[in-house]
Amino acid sequence: MIVGILKEIKIAENRVSMTPAGVEVMVHNKHQVLVEKNAGKGSGFPNAEYQKAGATIVDTAAEIYKKADMVMHVKEPQLQEYDLIRKDQIVFTYLHLAAEKKLTKALIKAGSINIAYETIQKKDRSLPLLTPMSEVAGRMAAQEGANYLQMTKGGRGILLGGVPGVEPGTVVIIGGGVVGVNAALMACGLGGKVYLLDTNLDRLRYLREVMPSNCYPIMSSVPKLRELLAKADLVIGAVLIPGAKAPKLVTKDMLKGMKKGAVMVDVAIDQGGCFETSKATSHDDPVFTVDGVVHYCVANMPGAVAITSTLALTNATLPYAVQIANKGWKQSCLDNEEIALGLNIVHGKVTYKAVAEAFGMDFTPVADVLK
Numbered sequence: 001m002i003v004g005i006l007k008e009i010k011i012a013e014n015r016v017s018m019t020p021a022g023v024e025v026m027v028h029n030k031h032q033v034l035v036e037k038n039a040g041k042g043s044g045f046p047n048a049e050y051q052k053a054g055a056t057i058v059d060t061a062a063e064i065y066k067k068a069d070m071v072m073h074v075k076e077p078q079l080q081e082y083d084l085i086r087k088d089q090i091v092f093t094y095l096h097l098a099a100e101k102k103l104t105k106a107l108i109k110a111g112s113i114n115i116a117y118e119t120i121q122k123k124d125r126s127l128p129l130l131t132p133m134s135e136v137a138g139r140m141a142a143q144e145g146a147n148y149l150q151m152t153k154g155g156r157g158i159l160l161g162g163v164p165g166v167e168p169g170t171v172v173i174i175g176g177g178v179v180g181v182n183a184a185l186m187a188c189g190l191g192g193k194v195y196l197l198d199t200n201l202d203r204l205r206y207l208r209e210v211m212p213s214n215c216y217p218i219m220s221s222v223p224k225l226r227e228l229l230a231k232a233d234l235v236i237g238a239v240l241i242p243g244a245k246a247p248k249l250v251t252k253d254m255l256k257g258m259k260k261g262a263v264m265v266d267v268a269i270d271q272g273g274c275f276e277t278s279k280a281t282s283h284d285d286p287v288f289t290v291d292g293v294v295h296y297c298v299a300n301m302p303g304a305v306a307i308t309s310t311l312a313l314t315n316a317t318l319p320y321a322v323q324i325a326n327k328g329w330k331q332s333c334l335d336n337e338e339i340a341l342g343l344n345i346v347h348g349k350v351t352y353k354a355v356a357e358a359f360g361m362d363f364t365p366v367a368d369v370l371k
Contacts, residue, residue: 001325002032004068005050006061007039010075012283014042014306017072017093018321019314020053027054031325034058034068043310065089070325074313075300076103087111088347090329092321094118094133097344098245098358099272107345113329119243119352120320120342127242128338129320131178132312134267136302138182138238141265142171144296145234146190148263148287154294156261158233161191168192168214172228174249174274175238176203176217179267183236188212195228225249230257237266237274243344244354246271252290260292269297333370340366 003026005018016039018026023033033055037047047057058064064071065084073093077085082103085091087110095116097104107114117129127134142160149155149169162168171187173180176198187194188211196211197220198204207217218224229235229250235258239246246268255277268274269281277290280299287296302309320339323332333340344352349364356363 001069001328002034002067003321003325004064004071005033005035005039005055006064006071006073007036008042008074008303009061009078009080010300010303013075013300013303015074015303015310015313016040016043016045016306017074017313017317019043019310020045020049020055022314022318022321023050023053023055025318025322026325029322029326032056034064036061036064040310043306045310070321070329072317072321074303076100077106082106082110085110085112088113090115090324092117092317092324094270095344096270097352097355098243099270101359104345104350104355104359104361108348108350111348112345113343113347114345115324115329115339115342116243116344116352117317117342119344120338121242122338127178129313129316130240132316133302133309134178134240135182136305136309136312137267138179138236139186140301140305141179141183141236141238141267142186142190142192142234144286144298144301145171145236145263145265146187146192148294148296149233149261151261154261154287154289155263156233156259160187160234169233170228170231171195171234171236172225172232173197173236173238174220174225175240176200176207177238177240179240180236180238181207181211183238183267184211184215187234187236188214192234197225197228226254226257229254230259232258233262235262235264237264237268237278239268239274240271241354243352244271245358246274248274248276250275250277252276255291255293258291258293261294263294263296265296267301269299273297330370333366340370343369
C-alpha cells in the first residue's frame with residue numbers, strides 16, 4: 001500500500017501523523033511511504049530523517065492525495081483539501097465529524113473510506129487513539145488556565161496555588177474521564193482546590209481513592225454545577241461522548257453568577273464545546289471574553305507541544321495504521337472490531353450513528369458496508 005503523510009495546515013498546528021521511526025516500521029512491512037516536504041519540521045523531524053527511514057519526500061499535498069492509497073493527518077482535512085480526496089481513498093485521522101457538517105458532506109461526496117482516530121474503541125470502551133491527546137490536552141488545560149488567570153492576560157489576578165496565608169484558586173473540572181483526570185492532576189500539582197465532577201458514582205468512588213487530597217470528586221448536577229461555578233476561578237470542560245456533539249453543560253445564563261476575570265477552558269471544543277458560549281479559537285488568538293469571563297477554546301491544544309504530542313500519537317496510531325495497510329480497510333475491520341468502530345463514512349454512507357444523528361442524515365450500519 002502507498003501511505004501518504006501530510007503536512008498539517010491548520011493554524012499553529014505543528015504535529016505530524018507519523019515519526020521517522022513509524023515510517024521505518026511501515027517500510028519494514030513492505031509499504032511505500034510518501035511524506036510531504038517539511039511535514040515533520042514542527043515536531044523536530046527533518047526531511048532527511050524520513051528519507052533515512054525509507055520515505056520518499058514529495059513537494060505537495062496534491063501529489064500525495066493523487067498517489068496514496070491511504071492518507072494520514074493529525075487534524076481533520078481542511079477546506080482546501082476537500083476536492084483532493086479521491087474515491088476509495090482511505091483517510092485516517094481525527095475527524096470530529098459531529099461538529100463539522102461541511103466536512104461530513106465533503107467526505108460523503110468524495111466516496112472515500114474515512115476512519116476516525118477518535119471513535120476507534122476497545123472492548124472496555126476506552127479510546128486508544130484519543131487517550132494520548134486527551135492526556136496532553138487535560139494537562140495543558142490546567143496550565144493554560146493558570147496562565148490566563150493572570151491580570152496581564154485578562155484574568156482575575158489569581159495564583160492558582162496561592163501562597164502561605166492566602167487561599168489557593170478554586171478549579172472546577174466537568175468530566176472525570178481522561179481529560180478531566182489529567183487536568184485535575186496538573187491543577188492539584190499546582191496547589192489549586194479542585195472539584196472534579198462526574199455523573200458515574202462508581203467512577204467517583206475510584207477517583208476518591210486515587211486522586212490527591214486537594215481533589216474533591218463530586219456528583220454532578222445542574223444545581224451543584226451552578227453553585228461551584230460561582231466559586232470558581234478556573235473551569236475546565238472535559239466532557240466527551242464518543243463521536244457525538246458535546247452537550248452544552250454550562251449555559252450563558254450561568255456565566256452571570258461567575259466571578260469577573262474567571263477563566264473557562266473548553267477542551268470539548270473539537271466536538272462543538274460543552275459551554276454554550278464557546279467558539280473555536282486558535283493558538284494565534286486563543287481567548288475571548290463573555291460577560292467578563294475569559295474563554296480559552298483552542299481546538300488543537302496539543303499542537304503547541306508538538307514533539308511530545310507527535311511521539312505519543314505515533315505510539316498509539318501506528319499499530320492500527322500497519323493493520324489497515326497490511327490487510328486493507330475492509331479486512332482489517334472484519335478482523336478487528338476496534339478499527340470497524342472507527343469507520344465514520346464509507347463510500348458516501350454515514351456509518352457512525354452519532355454523526356448521522358447530529359445532522360439528521362441516513363445511518364448505515366457498519367456491517368452493511370463490510371459485506
